[in-house]
Amino acid sequence: MSARSRWLMISVGLGILLNPLNSSMVAVAIPRLQNVFQLDFTVVSWIIFSFYIASAIAQPVMGKASDLFGRRKIFLTGLVVAFVASLLAPLSPSFGWLIVFRIVQSIGTSMMVAVGMAIVRIHITEKQGTALSVLSIFLSGAAAIGPFIGGVIIHWWGWPAIFLVNIPFVVVSFVLSWRNIPKDEPSRSVALGMSFRKWSDLIDASGILLFTVGLVALLVGLLSVKSSGHFSLTNVIVGLIGLVALGAFIRHELRAKSPFIPLRTFAKYPAMTWINIEFMLVNVLFYSLFFGLPSYLQMVRHVSEFDTGILILSLGLCSLVTSPIAGRWIDKSGPRPALLLSGILMTLGSVWIVTLNQTSPVISVCLALAAFGISNGLNNVGMQAALFQSSPKEMIGVASGIFNTSRYLGTILSSLLIGIVMGGTFSFEGFRILGIILTAIALSLVIMSRRRRESGQVEESVGSPSSN
Known part of the structure; x- marks a missing residue:
């Protein structure tokens, strides 16, 4: 080079x-x-x-x-x-x-x-x-x-x-x-030379506006209820505005010539759709821990920002080390074994969070971080490999865009999940409930990985032994 x-x-x-x-x-x-x-x-x-x-x-x-x-x-x-x-x-x-x-x-x-x-x-x-x-x-x-x-x-x-x-x-x-x-x-x-109307249609300004209004209004409605502890007419109205806007967004995207999120693609390629659903759930899991654990360490265990940063570093390092190893493994065996192992590790990490108590050694948190870090490294490579296998060659560009959207939606949902579970104050009880919810999500990912094998939605990779 x-x-x-x-x-x-x-x-x-x-x-x-x-x-x-x-x-x-x-x-x-x-x-x-x-x-x-x-x-x-x-x-x-x-x-x-x-x-x-x-x-x-x-x-x-x-x-x-x-x-x-x-x-x-x-x-x-x-x-x-x-x-x-x-x-x-x-x-x-x-x-x-x-x-x-x-x-x-x-x-x-x-x-x-x-x-x-x-x-x-x-x-x-x-x-x-x-x-x-x-x-x-x-x-x-x-x-x-x-x-x-x-x-x-x-x-x-x-x-x-x-x-x-x-x-x-x-x-x-x-x-x-x-x-x-x-x-x-x-x-x-x-x-x-493009008119404002054509430029608006090209970027799907209407779809972007409906998506933004719907998502923000729904989040505000849900989080306001949790924060105040009761339903109010204002909360209900805001939440309904969000649902209506998202419904209008779906209808608009199905008709748009250049949609912001091409929803018709999901119906046309169900295998690719399931990959994106799994990827969204993976990001809900990962970022719930990523954003929740630092608050637990600082607010519940009173660990300093400096020490919290060092502890969380183990999550990133495990992910970085795992990614190249996962690439070689997936080249040989395809993405399914790696994704199945990832689901198991996320389940074990979530269970470990549930077992923590207020007197557990802080360093024991690293076990959950390592499990999620390794699983994240496996997912980064495995999910992309599974996506490319389930997407037609002429759809790779669109598929990659949808894939990134799934990542962000998962991240947004993780923040919503933490906000709903914790409410106004981050607590140890809320953190344990979060761990139980993450365990359920991780188990669902394991089940989805096994079913994908049975249904044959994810084929063997090009570099598998049988193809060499």
Whole structure:
């Protein structure tokens, strides 16, 4: 690989790592934010909700925008947006303004993720597999070390520093990207000559609006009931607005020419649909632990942010170490054995959480973290392999987009689950209930993996022994 290609990968990698880094650092900041702004746990959870809802919407939209305006422009603009949001977030006069800047930050970082992989695919022609695997390390590595970095930073400099830490990455990535990302020639005539109505139809603005209103209203309705402890007319109305909007969204997507989420694809390819359902459940499991465990350690066990970050680091490291091993195993045996083992490990980890009590050694938490970390490494490779096997070649692009949407929906549902179980205060009893729910979800994944084998939905991989 040439020096120019390596510098291009570094330029893109430093940009795309900002999204997973910022989504994971906040895991150890929630207790501090709750104390600073004097809010209950349910309200503070919106620091997570807002980021993932914005990412789920922004990434596919920015992917479409890059086809019209150019990937280099979108990438550089994303860096500028992330820079501004990172500067302004620490100055937030209230939690509401912090949420606003968090959403802006999510949009900026999503712009880079949406086009980063495409830039590498287009401009690096040699050893593309190696190049994409390196970018995957930037993504997974940032998510893995995020809680550790967040814990160290908050311990020494306070919560505003988790936003300011982005600035060096943004500046270096912008300088390198300006020099190393080649200029592309977007279809300017299409972009400039397009009417607002056509542009709106292309990005499916109506679908995006209905999806956003429905999801946010439903979350507000559900979380308000849990936080207040009773139903009110306002809660019911807000929740109903969410359900109606989501129903209208489904109807709209089935009719749209360029849908935000191509729902017809799910009906046409049921095997691919089940893979996405499983992937969504996997992310509900993983991120419920990822966001719930730091709060348990700090609020229930009174562990410092620094020590919490070190403990959570074991989860990321296990995932990073497992991923390449899982790749070789899946090349030989296909994804089913790896996914089955992953489900078993998640079940054992969830059961272990249920057995913890308020006097259990804190270090024993690492057993659950290791189980989930290894299972996450298996899932990262196994689910993608299963997706590609169940999707027609001409649908790979669409399938990948739906796959990422499933990831974000799972993450959003995990935050919702934690908020509903905990209510206004994070407690040991709530954490144990969360463990019971996660155990049930993990068992369902094991059952789904076994049934997939029986129904033959996931075939043997191309690299299995029988095909060599």
